[in-house]
Amino acid sequence: MGQAAASVPPIDSAKVDAAWKTIRADGSIQFDLPEKLPEPRDPPPEWLEPVLRAIGNFVQWVGGGWQVILWVIGIVIAIALLFALVPSLREWIAERLGRRRVVEEAPPWTPTETRARALLEDADALAAEGRFDEAVHLLLFRSIDDIVAWRGDVVRPADTSRDIARAEALPPHARGVFAGIVAAVERSLFGGRALGADDWQRARADYAGFALKGAR
Known part of the structure; x- marks a missing residue:
């Protein structure tokens, strides 16, 4: 064991000093802390907290009902696509609604x-x-x-x-x-x-x- 300790070469202080100077010269390494730490971010507005709380309560209340909501959204999207792709259907419904509204609002027909x-x-x-x-x-x-x-x-x-x-x-x-x-x-x-x-x-x-x- 004494022989192993004796085999360790002595530290070359000149090489250590040169290595330290090289590290210090590297601008990508920060050695000094900034004099003034960045200010903390502004806290969220007061109105946001009850909104987030309400959203959380709604999610908790819905629970497993999300599947129903997704089905409803899917049906609405399907109907919207149907109206967009089938102009005749859109015209038929507009005509029916327009006629019904005019029937309700127009005065009855009588020749002068x-x-x-x-x-x-x-x-x-x-x-x-x-x-x-x-x-x-x-x-x-x-x-x-x-x-x-x-x-x-x-x-x-x-x-x-x-x-x-x-x-x-x-x-x-x-x-x-x-x-x-x-x-x-x-x-x-x-x-x-x-x-x-x-x-x-x-x-x-x-x-x-x-x-x-x-x-x-």
Whole structure:
């Protein structure tokens, strides 16, 4: 053991001093502490603590309900994608909602007394010549023009007279009168039976009772 201790070479103080100077000369090594330590960060605002506490309470309250919430979010995203990828569906829903809103807000349809009297005069002139089919047809076609002028969204290009007669936008009494006139016109056009004076008087009385409402 004494031989091992004797084999250790003596420390060369010159080499130690040179190594120390080399380390001290390395600028990447910090030896001196800054005179002033960095100031601590500002504490979070007071309002943040109750917010974080509320979020934590909500998470604890939901518990296993996160799966339901994720399902709901997934369904909402799927519906949003469906609306984005299928424009026809978007247009259909917008049309339905728009029609329902207009039906609720728009005043009921009634032809003005001036237009109603002018129509009856023209139709009476046809009936006086025995042209009862044309007189009833005139009541129908002029009424459709009045409905379009009142609200264009009620009548679509593909609608038949029956479709117009069933339109929810029309007042119930107007639908009944309009449906009667439509039925008479269909008997004339498709049933092969010419309309007579009784058919004309019935259609005229129904229209006048609705359009003029007792006006003389």
